[in-house]
Amino acid sequence: MLVAFATTGEDKVNAHFGMAPAFAVYEITPGDYRFVKTISLPEQASEDDKVEARADMLKECTIVYCNHIGGPAAARLVQQNIQPLKVKEGTPIIAELERLQTILRESPPPWLRKRLAEEMENKGELP
Template structure:
């Protein structure tokens, strides 16, 4: 079985399996091999860096690590192996997942878990991903992000037409 290992920053002596999301924050996961860049396909990612992001700040929540990952061909090493479900389960509570590539069945499992996958064309630093997410939150978010924010309870309560770009 491909169990996830979690590394979290704990601010007190009580440790919950998944740290509580701060009110109004968007929880995002970033597929990474090195904890510095978005540089992995969903299935081959050894780690996911998880952050809570608001329009003016971001906070590291945890790193979720996997030892047994798929190669980037999308094929499993042995027939019947499921490396996707443990990843989806480990990321529950996240709203967005940024990755370089993701297959249709994996994307469907994420969407079923209310995690919106976002494919990025080229590797980029985690800081760039976080900064761009903040920019989307500060300006008029696209419709798909407004829906995610509403479901997450992180959206402003005024109608979209009343929002002004800053």
């Protein structure tokens, strides 16, 4: 599963969803995680363009971590099957990856169990 973190290019979650200059994308499993890429974002002409462009660039991600996100932007992400999660500014990305691994191993919430099952089905694996 792919997870994105709103960042200013550091190793911390330190940006608002709509203002982040970049998203660090990681692949995560219950036992491992690895950095995949950085998505750098261009300036957008309008707020609507900004949210749509960001959602489109993050469409492969299951979760997007940020410090803040507006209600309409959060709703658009959820409509595209991306779960926005807010964390305290300056939260280390590695700490969130490790916390998410624990959740994946022990007791993922229903929405996350469903997404994991869908991903396994899409890859041709048994749930």
